[in-house]
Each structure stands twice: as C-alpha cells, then as structure tokens.
Amino acid sequence: MARLRNGTVGRRFTMLYAMVFLLSGIGLIALIYLLSRSDMIRSVPGQAPPGEPATGVAQHVRDLERQLAEVHAQQSRQLLFGSLIAIVVMAAVSLLLGRILAGHVLRPLRLITAATRRISADNLDQRLAVAGPADEVKELADTVDGLLARLEASFAAQRRFVANASHELRTPLTTIRASLDVAVAKPQPAAQTVALAGRVRTELDRVDRLLEGFLVLARAQHGVLPDRVPVSLAELAGEALAARAGAIAGKNLTVEAELASKAWTRGSPALLSRLVQNVIDNAIVHNQEGGWIRLATQDGAGAGDAGTGDAGSGDGGSGDAPWARLVVETGGNVLDQDQVDRLTQPFERLGTDRTGSQESSGLGLSIVAAIVSAHGGSLDLRVRAEGGLKVTAAMPPADPSRPDGPHGGTA
Structure with missing residues (x-):
C-alpha cells in the first residue's frame, strides 16, 4: 500500500484496476464453486451387453442413470446461467468501483483546475501549492505555479516600465x-x-495627457489602492459636469442628469474621479453637434440590466443587486457591438471620427475599465438600438457612515 500511495499516477491506475478485477475474478470463482459444490461424479447411463436380455433390475438402473444425467444437465445449465449473472453483476460492480477509485485518484487534478480558474490577472500572487507525493499531479501543479510566477513578474515589469517611462x-x-x-x-x-x-x-x-493616462492606467492595473474611503458617484458626476460646462455648451449638447441617489462606493477618490471624468469626456467628445447626454446614478434594486459587461471582475450588474452604478447614455449613429467591446483596450478607437480626434488618446475607456476592475466592479458598453452608446459602471456599494469598511460590498 505504501508503494501504491507513493507511485506515479499511471502505476496507481494500473494497480488499483488490477486489484479491482482480481477481486471480481475471485468473487466469480467463489460463486461458481458454491453453485457446483453439490455436484456428484457424473456417470454415463449403462447399456446391456450385446445379446444379453435386459432384466428388470438393469432396466431400472439405466432409468435411474438417465434421470441422473438429466439432473446433471439441468444443474450445468443452472451453473452456466448463474455464471453469466455473476459476470454481469461483477462487471457492473467493477465499473462502479473503478469509477470511485478513478475519481479519488483524479481529485487532485480537479482541485488544480478549480484553483487555476480562480486565478486571474488581478491575483497572480496566488499559488496552487499542492502537497503530496512527487508524482505527475504534483509536477503539473508545480509547473503551473512556475508559470504563474513568471506571469506575475512579467505583469509587474510591464507596469513598472509604463510608470517609469511616463515619469522619465x-x-x-x-x-x-x-x-x-x-x-x-x-x-x-x-x-x-x-x-x-x-x-x-x-x-x-x-x-x-497621454503620459498622465499611462500613469493612471498603470496604477489602476496594479490594483494597489491604499486610500480607500467612501466616495459618492453622484458628487463626482456633478463636479465633472460643472467643470465641463464650457465644452458642453460649445457643442450645444443637452444634458439630462438624475443624481438623486448619491450611489456610494468605496475606493480611491482620485481614481474614481478619473473614472467619472473619462466617461463624461467620452460622451462629450464623441457626441454629435446638438446631441444629448443622459447621466444617472443608482444605488438600489431595479436598476435594470446595467452592468452585465465583461470588462470587470464582479457581477455588479447581474439581476437586481443593489450595487452603485453610474450610467451615461448618448445618442448618435448606430454602432457595432463587436467594435464597441474592444474600446476597453488601450488605443482602440471607433470609426474614423475617433481615429482622427485631436482630443482622444485612445486610453479613456481602457482607464475606466482598469479602474472599475481594480475596485471589484464591472463595466458594460452597450450599443443602443436607436443609435449611440450606453456606458454603465457598476461598483460595490458602501455605507458612508462606516469609514472602516463597506456595507454590502467588498473592499
């Protein structure tokens, strides 16, 4: 048993299944023995010598031998039928036991798969750290851990390069x-x-502006937010609108703001302010002359289907969860959802008007996506059937009366 526990996975499978089928064979032999233990030595029915008349006693003996042969034949048929039943039963039992044993042996692989799925770019510092014998399973886990270490170092080097290059x-x-x-x-x-x-x-x-965007993006992607405090998305949106009143008037835009809910969340005030500013700037810069902007903050259930995008790491828009939301809608031309989904990547722009924009660096929505992800939220970019774009940033809620931690969310 010690060698079975410490052997390789292939050896374990071989030995375990060999033991199962060996036990099945022993059980089958034992069953046949029990069915045949009452058999007697078979005798062939006697025949009278040629020319010798059959007497009454000899005829009676032959009749008994014939009856005994019939009994033995019936017993043989019963033994054959019993053996077939035993084979079927033992085959089923062997399959069941084999599956149980295989599941037990492969359980570490399932644990490795589940742990690997939980690891993303935001928590590359986690490791599988599988304990056990030095077999193929542990070798695989150690290889994955080494890969995660190299990925973590690569991500950290990339972020340091962006930050250092921007400063230099x-x-x-x-x-x-x-x-x-x-x-x-x-x-x-x-x-x-x-x-x-x-x-x-x-x-x-x-x-x-481009360098500042690099710095903000690097900080957001790094995910280190030591200055987490309760922040009102409504107040940030109001300040951003007031600061951009000239730009809004310059393009003759109509703004509908519903900021009744303060929509509190917890995070970095500087990064969250940049998030709100970038979303509003995107709505202003890439809007048509004389267009409109609809802006709202929400903090409770019934917020509709906002926030079901794939740019974040949470489920802030699923169902009717009371997450803090910033929703910005604009009108305009009908857009392609596949192209819009790529706007969260750096330097991605939509259409020739965006490519040639002197006010756009192509980092705005990628910074928004990074900030939302760093705060455990989700970002949804959804085209409107009537034309234009709807941007929803869903963030974990916070209780402003509790500066030591969020209420109903994750810090």
Missing part, C-alpha cells in the same frame, strides 16, 4: 516647454516662432 519622459518635455517659453519671451519674436511655439505647446499638452 516628463523631464525632456519640461525642458522643451521651458525652451519654448524662453524663445517666445525674447524681445519681438518672429511670428513664425510664436506660431510654431503654439503648435508645439498643443502637441506637448497632448503628450502630457
């Missing part, structure tokens, strides 16, 4: 901006110099 690039940009200021500040600068400086400043502003 700010230094030459600051130098370029200072040089422009010096050139323009000279007495009576040339008109071409002033015009060139203006164009360069515009491009520098775009690069600054």
Whole structure:
C-alpha cells in the first residue's frame, strides 16, 4: 500500500484496476464453486451387453442413470446461467468501483483546475501549492505555479516600465516647454516662432495627457489602492459636469442628469474621479453637434440590466443587486457591438471620427475599465438600438457612515 500511495499516477491506475478485477475474478470463482459444490461424479447411463436380455433390475438402473444425467444437465445449465449473472453483476460492480477509485485518484487534478480558474490577472500572487507525493499531479501543479510566477513578474515589469517611462519622459518635455517659453519671451519674436511655439505647446499638452493616462492606467492595473474611503458617484458626476460646462455648451449638447441617489462606493477618490471624468469626456467628445447626454446614478434594486459587461471582475450588474452604478447614455449613429467591446483596450478607437480626434488618446475607456476592475466592479458598453452608446459602471456599494469598511460590498 505504501508503494501504491507513493507511485506515479499511471502505476496507481494500473494497480488499483488490477486489484479491482482480481477481486471480481475471485468473487466469480467463489460463486461458481458454491453453485457446483453439490455436484456428484457424473456417470454415463449403462447399456446391456450385446445379446444379453435386459432384466428388470438393469432396466431400472439405466432409468435411474438417465434421470441422473438429466439432473446433471439441468444443474450445468443452472451453473452456466448463474455464471453469466455473476459476470454481469461483477462487471457492473467493477465499473462502479473503478469509477470511485478513478475519481479519488483524479481529485487532485480537479482541485488544480478549480484553483487555476480562480486565478486571474488581478491575483497572480496566488499559488496552487499542492502537497503530496512527487508524482505527475504534483509536477503539473508545480509547473503551473512556475508559470504563474513568471506571469506575475512579467505583469509587474510591464507596469513598472509604463510608470517609469511616463515619469522619465516628463523631464525632456519640461525642458522643451521651458525652451519654448524662453524663445517666445525674447524681445519681438518672429511670428513664425510664436506660431510654431503654439503648435508645439498643443502637441506637448497632448503628450502630457497621454503620459498622465499611462500613469493612471498603470496604477489602476496594479490594483494597489491604499486610500480607500467612501466616495459618492453622484458628487463626482456633478463636479465633472460643472467643470465641463464650457465644452458642453460649445457643442450645444443637452444634458439630462438624475443624481438623486448619491450611489456610494468605496475606493480611491482620485481614481474614481478619473473614472467619472473619462466617461463624461467620452460622451462629450464623441457626441454629435446638438446631441444629448443622459447621466444617472443608482444605488438600489431595479436598476435594470446595467452592468452585465465583461470588462470587470464582479457581477455588479447581474439581476437586481443593489450595487452603485453610474450610467451615461448618448445618442448618435448606430454602432457595432463587436467594435464597441474592444474600446476597453488601450488605443482602440471607433470609426474614423475617433481615429482622427485631436482630443482622444485612445486610453479613456481602457482607464475606466482598469479602474472599475481594480475596485471589484464591472463595466458594460452597450450599443443602443436607436443609435449611440450606453456606458454603465457598476461598483460595490458602501455605507458612508462606516469609514472602516463597506456595507454590502467588498473592499
């Protein structure tokens, strides 16, 4: 038994199934023995020698022998029938026992599969850490653990590179901006110099926004949010709308805001503010002239079917769960859902108008998706049948009266 426990998986299967069928064979032999233990030595019915008349006693003996032969034949048929029944029964029992034993042997593989499914990009620090004998199962688990370690290191290196590169690039940009200021500040600068400086400043502003987006995206993807506090999505939405009143008026947009519910959630105020700003900016920048924006915050059941997207890690929009939601709808042309689903990836844009936009870096909705995921929520981008887009960010709810932890959600 010790060798059975410490052997390889193939050896375990071989030995276990061999033992099962061996026990089945022993049981079958024992059953046949029990059925045949009462048999007597078969005798062939006697015949009178040629020319010798049959006497009454001899005829009677032959009749008895014939009857005995018939009994033996009937017993043989019964033994054959019993053996067939025994084979069928033992085959069924062997299959049942084999399945039970195979399930017991393969149970570690099922545990490894379930644990691997629970591990995602947000918790690559988890390991399977399977204990047991050094067999194929443990070798597989150790290989998966090694793969997770390499993936974790790769993700961390990527995030560090984005953050470090963004920081390092700010230094030459600051130098370029200072040089422009010096050139323009000279007495009576040339008109071409002033015009060139203006164009360069515009491009520098775009690069600054792009670098800031990289920093926010790296921080959100890293998932480290030490400053978690209760935050009102309604207050953030109101502040973002007030700050963008000029842009809204410039495109003659109609805004319908339903911010009756404060929709409290728990997280980083800076990142959540950026989330709300990006969603509203997306609705303004990629809206048509004279269009409309409908914005609402929700914190209870009956919020409809919002939040069933695949950009987040939670089920914030499933059913009628009382999750905090920010819902922003816009009108416009009819969009393709497959293309919209890709907007949560960096530098993905929709249509030629978005590709050529001077105000879009292609990071807005990818930053939103990363922030929502870092806070344990879900993001849904859904095209409207009448045209336009509906964006729903569903976040775990929080009780503002409890600064030490959320109410009904996960921190």
